[in-house]
Structures are given as structure tokens and as C-alpha cells.
């Protein structure tokens with residue numbers, strides 16, 4: 001997959017050299033390119049923003065600079081499905097479901113806004129075209145200073161779904177928010193050695209060697225945790241889906 005990130009702080013994306021994402025890049029699974037938006041400015045001060053029409057606080061990013069940048073970057077790609085990702089606190093919530101959808105694209109272009117955001121005509125302009133698909137996404141109900149952290153989140157969440165990035169694909173199956181057979185619940189708690197630490201023993205059932213009892217216990221823990229921490233996730237589940245998960249243990 002090819003991913004382009006455009007930002008006025010390209011250094012923010014340096015972390016994508018590390019860990020599994022860094023390895024995916026070196027292995028050629030992920031072709032990630034980071035661009036400096038100011039490369040598409042035309043004035044001596046390399047201006048990317050201006051005051052908002054209608055008044056109000058802060059600055060708005062200029063559509064002409066973004067338009068030149070995105071036309072160039074989008075034009076570099078080959079054929080295939082391209083999604084233009086616009087991180088914004090007023091976007092749709094990013095979920096594992098939307099991450100799975102983004103992971104099926106051939107190409108992502110992530111445009112990181114700063115200040116009070118990007119002139120709204122940019123999203124409308126590209127959404128009005130045949131391609132790319134445009135997705136305005138938000139990480140959650142809080143405010144960040146710009147889209148760079150969201151770009152880090154999208155790249156990491158998508159990259160680990162690409163074939164060959166996570167060593168053991170089984171580890172993708174049981175995780176919290178997975179949409180597979182155990183989907184919809186938070187993950188059960190996990191333990192390793194030593195069997196007792198700080199006066200706290202590991203639950204006996206995990207040392208029993210009884211796979212059926214371990215599976216039942218984990219399912220119960222996942223349910224209990226989800227009810228307590230994320231009742232909204234239980235509400236969102238079809239009762240049949242809950243039953244199916246229970247019969248699977």
C-alpha cells in the first residue's frame with residue numbers, strides 16, 4: 001500500500017520509522033512518503049494560512065496551497081482505489097471497522113490540517129470528483145492541535161492489517177474491537193510469569209491446563225469488563241452475536 005502524508009510538521013511522522021510500521025516500510029509492504037505542505041507555497045514567507053472570512057478567532061489553512069499540494073500528490077499515484085483522509089475533530093469517528101475499510105484501499109493520502117482547520121472548499125472539491133474517495137475522520141471527542149497525531153494513528157492501525165506486518169495473524173483475531181468471531185467485546189486480561197507478584201497470584205484457572213475452562217473464563221472476563229467499562233459496546237451488539245460468541249467457547 002502507498003500512503004502519503006502532507007503536513008507543515010513532517011518531523012511529527014518520524015516515529016513511523018520505528019517498530020512494526022518501520023519494518024513494513026523496509027520490507028516494502030508499506031510505501032510511506034511524508035511531504036511538507038510549505039513546498040507548495042509561492043510567497044517568500046511560505047504562508048499556509050490566513051484570517052477567517054466572517055471573523056472569529058484563529059487562522060484557516062488556505063485552499064489554494066492545499067489544492068496545489070493535493071493535486072500533485074494525488075497525481076503521483078498509479079491506478080487503484082485512493083482514499084483522501086482529512087483528520088478533523090468534526091469528522092466521523094475512526095473505528096476498527098473504518099480502519100479495516102481503509103486497509104483495503106490501494107492508496108491513502110492524509111492531509112493534516114492545523115489551526116482552526118482547512119478551508120471547507122478543499123473537502124468539497126475533492127469529494128465532488130469521481131476520485132479519490134474523501135473521508136473526514138476524528139479520533140474522538142477531544143481537541144488536538146492538528147491532524148498529525150491522527151495520521152500516526154491511521155497509519156499504525158492500517159499498517160498492522162496489511163499482509164505480513166503482524167508476525168502472527170492469530171494475534172489480530174482476539175483483540176479488543178476486532179470485528180471477527182469474538183468481535184465487539186473488550187479483550188480479557190492477560191498474565192505471564194511470575195505466577196505470583198506483589199502478593200498477587202495469577203488466576204488459578206489459567207494454570208489448570210483445562211482449555212475449555214480457560215476459554216469460558218476469558219469470555220466471562222471480556223463480558224464483565226465490557227459491561228463495566230463500555231456499556232455502549234454491549235448495546236451495539238446484536239443479541240444473536242453475543243450468543244454466537246458464547247457458544248464458540
Ligand code: 6GU
Nearest residue numbers: 087088139140142144150
Ligand atoms: Cl483528527 N484532529 C484534531 N485537530 N483534533 C482531533 C481529532 C483530529 N480527533 C480528535 N480530536
